[in-house]
Amino acid sequence: MIAATKTKIAPGRLLIDGQWFDGATEFDTINPATGDVLTQIASASAEDVDRAVVAARRAFEDRSGAWRKLSASERGRLIWKLADLVEKNIDELAELETLDNGKPIFESRYVDMPMVIDVLRYYAGWATKIHGETVNTFETAFTYTLREPVGVVGMIVPWNFPLLLASWKLGPALACGNTVVWKPASQTSLTTLRFGELAVEAGVPAGVLNIVTGPGEVGRAMVRHPGIEKIAFTGSTEVGKEIMRGAADSLKRITLELGGKSPNIVFADSDIDNAVKGAITGIFYGKGEVCNAGSRLFVESKVQDEFLEKLAVRAAKMRPADPLDPKTRMGAIVSQEQMQTVLGYIEAGKKEGAKLVAGGNRVSVDGGKGFFVEPTIFRDVRNDMKIAREEIFGPVLAILSFNDLDEVIEKANQNEYGLASAVWTRDIKKAHYVSRRLKAGTVWINTYGLMDASLPFGGYKSSGFGRELGARALEHYTETKSVWLNMG
Ligand code: NDP
Numbered sequence: 420m421i422a423a424t425k426t427k428i429a430p431g432r433l434l435i436d437g438q439w440f441d442g443a444t445e446f447d448t449i450n451p452a453t454g455d456v457l458t459q460i461a462s463a464s465a466e467d468v469d470r471a472v473v474a475a476r477r478a479f480e481d482r483s484g485a486w487r488k489l490s491a492s493e494r495g496r497l498i499w500k501l502a503d504l505v506e507k508n509i510d511e512l513a514e515l516e517t518l519d520n521g522k523p524i525f526e527s528r529y530v531d532m533p534m535v536i537d538v539l540r541y542y543a544g545w546a547t548k549i550h551g552e553t554v555n556t557f558e559t560a561f562t563y564t565l566r567e568p569v570g571v572v573g574m575i576v577p578w579n580f581p582l583l584l585a586s587w588k589l590g591p592a593l594a595c596g597n598t599v600v601w602k603p604a605s606q607t608s609l610t611t612l613r614f615g616e617l618a619v620e621a622g623v624p625a626g627v628l629n630i631v632t633g634p635g636e637v638g639r640a641m642v643r644h645p646g647i648e649k650i651a652f653t654g655s656t657e658v659g660k661e662i663m664r665g666a667a668d669s670l671k672r673i674t675l676e677l678g679g680k681s682p683n684i685v686f687a688d689s690d691i692d693n694a695v696k697g698a699i700t701g702i703f704y705g706k707g708e709v710c711n712a713g714s715r716l717f718v719e720s721k722v723q724d725e726f727l728e729k730l731a732v733r734a735a736k737m738r739p740a741d742p743l744d745p746k747t748r749m750g751a752i753v754s755q756e757q758m759q760t761v762l763g764y765i766e767a768g769k770k771e772g773a774k775l776v777a778g779g780n781r782v783s784v785d786g787g788k789g790f791f792v793e794p795t796i797f798r799d800v801r802n803d804m805k806i807a808r809e810e811i812f813g814p815v816l817a818i819l820s821f822n823d824l825d826e827v828i829e830k831a832n833q834n835e836y837g838l839a840s841a842v843w844t845r846d847i848k849k850a851h852y853v854s855r856r857l858k859a860g861t862v863w864i865n866t867y868g869l870m871d872a873s874l875p876f877g878g879y880k881s882s883g884f885g886r887e888l889g890a891r892a893l894e895h896y897t898e899t900k901s902v903w904l905n906m907g
Contacts, residue, residue, distance in 0.1 A: 428515070431460035431608050431632055433467055434615040436474035437625025442467065442633065448608060451521035451751040452742050454788035460608045463631035465640045468600070471629035472646040475571040475598040478626030485624035486598065495546030497621060498593050502539035504617040505532060505582075512582065515609040517742045520578060521751030521790065522705060524743050534870065535586040538888070541872035542590030549595055549893060551900075559907035565900040568596035569672055570648035572896065573641040575662070577654040578604035578753050579708045579812075582614060584676075587876075587887040588651040589628075595896040597649075598627045600641060604654075606754050608632045638662075645669050649895070652676070653710070656810075656836075656881050674885030674895050676710065676877055678810040679838030682831035683713030683867060684821075684853065687722045689843035690865070695729045697843060697867040698816070703737050703794050704868060706750055707814040708757070710882075711839035713867055715800075715807055717827050720820045727776065727798060727818070734777045737814075739784055739791035751789045752813060758790040761813030765795055768806040773797035773817065802833050810836065824849065828856045837879030841867045860886070 431448070432439040442461030450457050463471075478486045489497065505512060512535075513528035522531075551564035574588040581603055592599050603611035615630045631637050635658070641647055642665040649672040652662050659675040666673050683701045685694045701713025718726050742750035752758040758781065765779050778793030792814055800807050800817040807817045821827040831840065840859040844850050854862040860878045863869060870876065875886035885895050 428458040428518075428609065430458050431612045433461050433463055433471070433632060434612075434619075434628070434630040435467065435471045436629065437619060440467070446605065446634075448519060448606065449754065450518050451753050452518075452784070452787070452789040452791075454755075454790070457518055457609070460605070460632050462633035463637045468631050468637060468640040468644060471600045471631050472571060472641075472644050474626035475600050475629055476646050478624060479568070479570055479598040486596075486627050489624075491547045491549070491596075494593065494596065495543045497623060498539050498543035498546065498590065500621045501618060501623070502536045502543065504621055505539065505614070506536050508613070508617065509536075512610050512613060514743070515613055516582060516607075517750070519607045519609045520581060520753055521742050523747040523750045525745055525747065526705065526750075531580060531583045534872070535582050538583075538586040538590050538872045542594040545591070545890070545893060546594040549897065559905065561904040561906055563902050565902060566595075566897040567900055569896060569898055570597060571646055572597045572599045573644075573647040573650045574599055574601040575638045575641065575650060575652045575654065576601070576603050576611070578607040579705060579710070581607040582610040584653045585611060585614070587892070591892045591896045592651070593627070595893060597896055600629045600631060600647065602631050602633070602637050602641060605632070605634050639665065642666055642671070643668075648672060650674075651895070656883075659883055672895065674877075674887070675883035676885070676887060677838075677881060677883035678812075678836055679710045679712065679878065679882050680715055680808070680810055680834045680836045681711055681713050681839040681841070681859065682715045682717055682834075682857070683841045684717045684827055684831060684843065685719060685722070685726060686842070686844040686846070686849065687719040688845050690845065691722060691726060691729065693865065694843040695726060695733055697841065697865075698730060699733045699737065701841065701867040702816040703734070703749060703814050706752055706792075708753060708812050709868075711861065711868065712812075713839075713841055714811060714815070714817060715831070715834070716816055716818045717821050717831060718818060719827075720822050723820050730796065731777055734794045734796060737794045739782055739793065741784060749794060749814065751784075751791050753790075755790055757812065758792060761792050761811060761815060764806055764809070764811045764813070764815055768797045768800070768804065768815070768817070771804045771806070772799070773804060773806060774799045778814070802830050808834065824853070828853060832856075832858045835881040838877075838882035839863070
């Protein structure tokens with residue numbers, strides 16, 4: 420029997436200017452592991468978005484207001500305090516994330532939330548280190564640059580890592596002195612709303628952090644709004660393109676972290692057991708609902724049979740189960756709609772002639788109505804098949820084989836996306852050679868999926884542009900101003 424939550428979840432409201440408001444309408448948020456309604460969430464109207472933007476603008480521009488009066492060091496301490504509060508409430512936040520998204524509690528408690536804390540602390544440290552420089556130009560001039568916050572930042576966040584991907588935006592936005600309007604995905608608003616309460620508790624000044632829940636239309640209103648200077652978006656390539664078109668009118672700054680179809684390349688000279696583990700993590704971690712999932716696995720032909728045998732043994736252990744059980748490694752797909760999308764891709768794979776070697780079906784866990792799909796593996800996949808071209812965003816692995824180095828590099832790059840990639844080999848020269856030639860924002864060598872607050876993450880090609888994490892992200896949250904003083 421899938422465990423019921425210990426927490427009674429209050430209906431979600433909008434956080435605007437430090438106050439909580441009901442929306443004009445509300446919608447249900449569903450537990451994907453049971454299909455049950457968890458609670459109701461307020462749906463923000465265009466007027467609510469406008470009020471949130473006005474509040475964020477006022478907090479940003481009021482020179483004698485609480486936000487502007489904070490020194491960089493005090494701002495850093497406030498972000499650090501947010502991290503402390505996440506840490507203090509880590510069990511509750513992890514449980515909410517699991518209930519809302521269906522991801523195993525093991526992931527929310529020991530990966531997502533710890534990284535939220537790390538990211539916030541990393542950017543708390545940056546708050547005091549963001550500065551311009553003096554530049555020598557002419558004898559008769561004193562010239563220097565200022566790094567100024569861009570203004571009001573609109574954060575539009577997807578459902579796969581709700582609080583984590585928000586922290587990647589919130590940390591640098593606040594460290595640089597911006598104010599934010601934050602829209603979580605409609606499927607997964609719960610941790611955002613709890614974080615909003617923690618922000619109020621931490622003493623984040625009114626208007627600095629506003630939360631507007633609701634459907635994609637809320638995001639659209641943010642993109643259209645002239646009072647927002649920058650949109651930080653993670654989500655589908657399709658919506659990313661729409662945001663880019665919408666942002667053109669007001670020339671908003673945008674960063675887009677979009678989809679992926681990342682190649683995971685296993686050479687015959689690799690440590691096969693480790694590569695098998697990496698392939699499993701690469702595609703089945705987060706139920707495959709991961710932008711950098713290693714969804715195209717290239718295996719050198721001469722080790723393919725051995726590799727597949729070992730892969731099948733490991734995949735069989737990834738049985739979908741109750742996400743709240745600490746032993747579970749495969750949770751529920753985020754929504755019925757996403758589950759249907761994933762099952763549709765599995766059918767497409769079969770029709771196009773790929774060979775199904777594991778999984779392929781929806782499964783019932785404990786006889787319930789949850790949205791669970793078996794870990795699924797196809798072999799004999801070709802790059803031109805739909806399951807190799809398109810982002811599935813589910814636990815479906817496409818295996819392709821290759822015979823030589825240039826062939827696999829060409830095939831790996833033959834895709835519209837370029838978010839991440841991996842290469843498995845004991846030959847260090849080959850590893851670096853392949854890394855240089857892959858068109859992807861991240862290359863992992865003999866590992867998969869490692870992340871750190873300090874290392875930039877983002878895409879090439881249709882995977883978007885701009886970088887999150889690390890010092891590079893700060894550039895997207897500041898403007899550089901050059902100042903000339905005539906000394907002549
Ligand atoms: P979307 O790109 O639709 O959603 C991402 C965020 O954008 C959500 O907050 C969403 O709101 C919001 N949004 C939706 N439409 C608009 C719009 N027109 N203007 C502004 N904001 C908007 O992703 P989906 O949830 O629909 O997932 C579809 C596919 O996208 C997945 O199957 C996967 O392939 C890909 N995806 C990629 C992600 C990544 O990490 N790169 C993350 C999530 C999805 P709301 O949720 O309320 O609709």
